[in-house]
Every structure is written in C-alpha cells, then in structure tokens.
Amino acid sequence: MERVVANLPVVTGPEWAGVNYFCTTRAGGVGVAPHDTLNLGRRAGDQPDTVTENxxxxxxxxPADPLWLRQVHGSEVVDADQPDLQDEPAVDxxxxxxxxxVLAIMVADCLPVVIAxxxxxxxxxxxxGWRGLSGGVLEHTLAAMRAxxxxxxxxxxxxxxxxxxDxxxxxxxxxxAFVADDPATARFFTPRSGVAGKWLADLAGLADFRLRRAGVQxxxxxxxxxxAEADCFFSYRRDGETGRMALLAWLDPV
Known part of the structure; x- marks a missing residue:
C-alpha cells in the first residue's frame, strides 16, 4: 500500500489498532545520484548535510525523534525505553x-520487519538480512516484546x-545457515539454473516461516x-553505492 505522509511517498501495510508504521522510498529528499533522493543512512557515502536534511x-x-541504530547484521535487540540510551546503539x-x-530500521535490500x-x-x-534472520533476530525481537x-x-x-x-x-x-536450523526451510531455495552451487533465496518467505514458527499468527x-523497483527503492545488490530507506514505527501517543 502506497501513500504520502508529510509530503513523503511511503509504503505501508494493514492498519493495526494503536500502531503506526511506514517505510520510506527513495523519493522526497534532497540527495543526488547515487543517493537520490531520500537517503537516510549516515554511513552510505552521502554528504552529511544531505542526510541531516533528509x-x-x-x-x-x-511524533518524536526516531531511535536510529548502527546496524551490524546481527540478532541483538535493544530496549528503546531504557534510560540513558546511547546514540545509535550497535544492534539490529x-x-x-x-x-x-519511534523505532527506526534502515534497509536497502534487507527486510524491514515490524511486529505488534x-x-x-x-x-x-x-x-x-540473511545473517540476522538465520541468527534469530525476529525471534529475539518477539522474545523481548513478550518480556x-x-x-x-x-x-x-x-x-x-x-x-x-528472483x-x-x-x-x-x-x-x-537456514537448513541447519530447520531442514524445512530448504523449500525457500531454488537452484540457480546453469550455475553450480548457487540458489535463489526467498528472504521474505523465510521471514514469514520464522515469524509463524515463533508464534506470530x-x-x-x-x-x-x-x-526490481529501481525508481522506488534503493538497492545495494543492484547498485553498490546507494542510499538507505527507513522503516518508522510507533505506538499511538497518549
């Protein structure tokens, strides 16, 4: 579902009671190629002033300053409500x-996932991404929420x-990495035709599998x-040097 929020084209999903979330696109910012236009990543090679404006x-x-993370392709989770939280904690x-x-996750091919x-x-x-997913980042997030x-x-x-x-x-x-955890995940990998030792992986399918296995209904x-959607999204796999979108999510303010 695509819509516009505060003049920014965004993508979002189903409406949930008490929850707000959307993912930015590459449109609506001030950057120039290859970061055009709404790059939100400070470590993506863009001009700092441009990222600050975006x-x-x-x-x-x-409704508030987002908690930006210094993502490391791991599976650790931070409690955003703890006092004296450091700037951009190194977690995923x-x-x-x-x-x-407001929680924030930056992406440019890896999956942004929101749970409520x-x-x-x-x-x-x-x-x-595949490392965080295979390492249990979704399960760890759900466990922290349950706690x-x-x-x-x-x-x-x-x-x-x-x-x-594709x-x-x-x-x-x-x-x-996935099959060692659960052999059933082999179905999310398709052998690449004519290329030995290579597969096409369904990352979103793997995320769905692991979320449901963890108890997400x-x-x-x-x-x-x-x-594939180059006009809409940044992609590290496609372009190499590029920008970052962000998932923003928050509970309704009181």
Whole structure:
C-alpha cells in the first residue's frame, strides 16, 4: 500500500489498532545520484548535510525523534525505553512499550520487519538480512516484546520491501545457515539454473516461516522487490553505492 505522509511517498501495510508504521522510498529528499533522493543512512557515502536534511524531513512525519541504530547484521535487540540510551546503539532491532516512541530500521535490500500485539501495547522493529534472520533476530525481537508485556497476545507482523526471490542469489553458506536450523526451510531455495552451487533465496518467505514458527499468527508482506523497483527503492545488490530507506514505527501517543 502506497501513500504520502508529510509530503513523503511511503509504503505501508494493514492498519493495526494503536500502531503506526511506514517505510520510506527513495523519493522526497534532497540527495543526488547515487543517493537520490531520500537517503537516510549516515554511513552510505552521502554528504552529511544531505542526510541531516533528509532525516529532518522524516522527523516531520513522526511524533518524536526516531531511535536510529548502527546496524551490524546481527540478532541483538535493544530496549528503546531504557534510560540513558546511547546514540545509535550497535544492534539490529529495537522494542518499545512507550506510546510515541519511534523505532527506526534502515534497509536497502534487507527486510524491514515490524511486529505488534493485537492490543497495540508493545512494538518491535527489526533489520532482517540473511545473517540476522538465520541468527534469530525476529525471534529475539518477539522474545523481548513478550518480556516487556507478558500478557500481550495475538501477534502480527509486516514484512516490508526487500530483495525479491528472483534477485537474491546466494551460495552454499546461506543455504546451510537456514537448513541447519530447520531442514524445512530448504523449500525457500531454488537452484540457480546453469550455475553450480548457487540458489535463489526467498528472504521474505523465510521471514514469514520464522515469524509463524515463533508464534506470530498474522504475517503480511509488501510483496515489493527493492532490486526490481529501481525508481522506488534503493538497492545495494543492484547498485553498490546507494542510499538507505527507513522503516518508522510507533505506538499511538497518549
């Protein structure tokens, strides 16, 4: 679902009671190629002043300053509600039960994933590339949410735009990382025709599988491929040097 928020073209999913979320696109900013235009990543090779302006535009679309992360393709989760939180913690997911606390995840092929309970009392956001996904970043995020609100129920998740199953070529190491955890995940890998030792991986399908296995009852997907939709999304796999989109999510302010 595409819409405009504070003059920014964004992509979002189903409406959830008490929860707000969207993923930015590459449109609506001030950058120039190859970061044109709404690059939000400070470590993507763009001009710092440009990123600052783009983040200012995103800030105008949300109720508070986002908690930006220094993502490391891992599976650790930070509690965004803890006091004296350091600037840009080096983790790949965050959780909150505080209304109006804005979580942020940056992506450019990896999956942005938001998780919430049916009551809109606790929220999580995760950066899920293959390393983080195979390492349990989604399960760790859900566990942290359950710890914050033990009586939460009816979990739901949205998997945002990421590299699609026709574009994500991987090697034996990626296949092994998932199959070692659960042989059933082999069905998300298709041998690459004519290329020995290479597969096409369905990253969004793997995320759906792991979310449901962890107890998420409702999983929705954007179905949008960052590699294929060059006018809409940044893609590291497609372009190399490029910008970053962001998933922004927050619980309704009191």
């Amino acid at each position: 983040r200012r535009r995103v800030r105008a679309a949300v 997911a965050s959780v909150t039960a505080e209304p109006g606390r 309970d049916a009551g809109g009392r606790v929220l999580g956001a995760a950066h899920a 914050k609100v033990p009586d939460a129920y009816a979990w739901r998740a949205w998997v945002g735009p990421g590299i699609g199953p 574009a994500f070529e991987v090697g034996q190491d990626v296949l092994d 409702e999983v929705s997907q954007s179905g949008m491929c960052t590699v």
